[in-house]
Amino acid sequence: MTNIVEVRNLHVRFSGERTVHAVNDVSLSVAEGEVLGLLGESGSGKSVTLRALLRLLPKARTTISGTIKVAGQDVLALGEQKLSAFRGQTASMIFQEPGLALDPVYTIGDQIAESVVRHKGVSKSDAMARALQMLDVVRIPSAKRRLESYPHEMSGGMRQRAMIALALACEPKVLLADEPTTALDATVQIQILLLLRELQREFGMSVIFVTHDIGVAIEICDRVAVMYAGQIVETGTMREIVRSPLHPYPKGLLASTVHGAERGSRLGTIPGAPPSLSTAPDSCSFAPRCSNAQPRCVEQLPPTVQIGPERIVRCVLAESAA
Amino acid sequence: MTEVTALAPLEDLGGEAQPLLTVRGLTKHFPVRGDLFSPRKTVHAVDDVSFEVAKGETVGIVGESGCGKSTTARLLMHLMDYDSGDIIYDGMKVGRELSLRDLRRAMQMVFQDSYASLNPRLTIEESIAFGPRVHGMAAAEAQLLARDLLGKVGLRPETFANRYPHEISGGQRQRVNIARALALSPRLVILDEAVSALDKSVEAQVLNLLVDLKREFGLTYIFISHDLNVVRYISDRVLVMYLGQVVELGPIDGVWGNPVHPYTRALLAAMPTSDPDNRTQIAPITGDPPNPIDPPQACRFHTRCPFVDTVCSMVAPKLADIGTDGHQAACHMAVAGSGHSRAPGPNAGT
Structure with missing residues (x-):
């Protein structure tokens, strides 16, 4: 399988009144005809990553580094004319x-x-x-x-x-979808998801689908990358992430879902809130909320652990699973 | 340290058996200006809605946008006037035996937008203390109460009391809104999409808090949401609304386990799956919900219903008993002899 989208070490920083390190060292790839989900909460950097792929971020206030290749084109190096030919023809986007x-x-x-x-x-x-x-x-x-x-x-x-x-x-060869069903009513949302699934097959295109809703991701994605504080913390097939998440963040997210929880029983929660992103992370961003945090989690960036062919986890806990 | 005193809640009148809230025939229509050549139109926001809320239970209200669930909440709080119908709180007719001032102590509301519902110029402590002060509590006492409530909703008063709404996160703001609602010692709290804007991990924290507070303060909830999973988790009974009307209601397990109205079935079937090996294959219904301006005649769902029959566009179905546990649905298919070809025969056993 050839990769139609290849993102390596993407960093996006917004400057202005305050600095936000919105995306920190994100690498991802999408194969031809594949649907990749970007799953995360608000402020996790999923939409910013998507917008960087079309270079839709405000030029004056954004610093982007890393490489983005879509269908063989180096997106960050495209001139104005080529960029506008690229948008809509090679990759296009649908919004919330x-x-x-x-x-x-x-x-x-x-x-x-x-x-x-x-x-x-x-x-x-x-x-x-x-x-x-x-x-x-x-x-x-x-x-x-x-x-x-x-x-x-x-x-x-x-x-x-x-x-x-x-x-x-x-x-287009790649469709970028930014929460396209979030604003819709339930009975309409499922219609749009089924339509997208069908069109994806019919057109044979690749899709990157940004969502905060794991149910929606399950309906449409083959593979999913879970984002937290501007980083991808775990990547795997939809099945792997839902059935056996390894990183404590997706683990906590799945435990906190009310789906199937007994009425009035205590829900699993992740204590605390995401970090502010005003500085670039130099340790695990999730460590302050993690119940398994170790001394080295707050001293250095977590390792990138490759578990299977499509499974990558950024956590010290995954080292034993590798 | 001085003892924290809360406002005394309204006295319980009718005892356990009397519903805390009875709503009868509640109706609200909004006129909208037609154009030059067409007559005035009407939004049928809430149409003849009746239900009861027992003391200590949680009633969920679900439905899609424009179904009237939020308007119903606002009418209950008397944030707008209703055209007709009765709202009876613990046996007292609101506006007659119970003043609005007392009603608003007995009943409080938490809104979806945590930021818009707080005064940006007041500190969190001032916002929470505001209600009790209006109801005659001394300033120092109200401040103590506010700090106590902050602790109860999981925010350390010494850290949060003097902050402004823009200085805290959405989840924390929603906790403040809950504390403010509790400051008047209400017995009924209406939660209108109160957790919908929160991220999933924060949503779980707030839901846990709501369950705890209900137990601690002996509260009754009306929980409005479009998220059926959340409603199933928190509710004892549920109302399903469609275009301003209640189409099905009953105990949550009965309605979710044996949905009778085709709209309820469609809503449940439209929920995204949680099993990657068992994705949804067919959309349960097609099209968008119709505009609540001049909704379809007779059964309002007949334009989208897969089982539509002649009678559906002629006669409006009434809520009819499905079981003995208060499960009711407004569908001709559920009523023997209604004229619908799928209705049970007049001699049907069950």
């Missing part, structure tokens, strides 16, 4: 709030067609035909009429479908 991501003053058809004209160099009428085809692909009822709709005329679920149509119109 389609209401904010879509342009309110253009119809859905116009927005999709604009992107197709830009990337494929076809005529406006061919692009409109493609837009219509895409609305059918994402199963928007009466697609022909919906081409003429403005975003505010559609329901939340329909808008999310329209955004997926826009993102996939130029058949």
Whole structure:
């Protein structure tokens, strides 16, 4: 299997009024046709990592180091023109709030067609035909009429479908999904997840799916990277992470889930709160909340332990399992 | 050190058997301006909602956005006026036998947005002490009470009392909101998506706290959430709402174990799985919830129901008993002789 996305030692630092080390030494890869989940709580750096892949972070205040390769292109080295060709054609993104991501003053058809004209160099009428085809692909009822709709005329679920149509119109090799179902109602969320799963197979694309919801990750991801304080603490197949997490953070997360917990029984919790990230970590970021912390956890960065072909854990506890 | 005194809770009147809260026919419609050529439209936010909350129980309310669950909470607190219906607290009709001032002592609410619900210019201690002072407690006494409550919700008073809301995390702020709600010694606390904005590990901490406080203070909860797992964990009984109406209610195990209304079944089936080898294959229902502006006639679910029959668009189903344990559902399929082709026959045994 060849890797379509290859991220090595990515660091993202925001400067300004205060400094935030949002992403610290993240390495990940995604194979062709694979769905990788980035699972973590707010502030864990999952969305920042995703945005770095499309270079969507504000230029003036962001320092990025490391390498990002997508489909053979060095993303951090792309010039402006190549970058805008890259966005939408090689990799594109869907967001949590389609209401904010879509342009309110253009119809859905116009927005999709604009992107197709830009990337494929076809005529406006061919692009409109493609837009219509895409609305059918994402199963928007009466697609022909919906081409003429403005975003505010559609329901939340329909808008999310329209955004997926826009993102996939130029058949990108990689789809970046930033919590695309979080703002949706439960009965709509599952429809969108199933649609994404189906389109991923149909288009054969790779997907990086950011979520805070482990249930959502299970529905769509093959493999998952769990993030904490700007780092990936454990990577493995969805099954491995759910059935036998090794790092104490995903272990604690799974223990704190109310799913299947007996009513009113005590839930497992992780005491404390995540660190502030104002300085780059020089020890294990999770150590202050970890019940198994050892002296060396607070003295040095945790080791990167390779357990299996796809299993990486950043924790001293994993050394015995290796 | 001086003894901490709390406000005396409202006296228990009817005893164990009398529901703490009885809601009858609660209705709230919002008029919306139509355009030039169309008549005025109406949002049917809450339509003829009735239920009871027993003393000491936790009632969950679930449903999707626009189903009226938050509006119901606001109506119970009298944060807005209702069009019709009765709210009866421990046998006393609110507005007649029970003043709003007393109601708001007896009943408190915790909102989803922990930041927006605290005054940014007050320290945490001042926010918690504010209510008791309004109700006549001396400043020094209220301060002691606030510090005591901070300890009860797991925040060290010496560290947190003088901080401002923006200086603490979301989970800590929600603990402050809970402490503030408890400052008036309420008997009923309405939690409106109170843990929804929190990260999972923090959510578990706050849920544990809510379970502990309920025991310690003998509280009754109304717990509103879109997260069915959380509702199952914390509730004794549950109300399922759809477009302003209650479509099913009953003991949580009965409703979750044997959901009768097709909407309840769809909601439960739409929950993401926890088993990677057993992913969801088919979406239980298609489409989005309809707009609560001029909702579908008769059964409001009939436009999305996989079992829709002629009667569903003609006659509105009423809540009917499913078992003997208070499990009720509003669906023609559950009522013998309703005219639905899937309804049990008139001579059906069970």
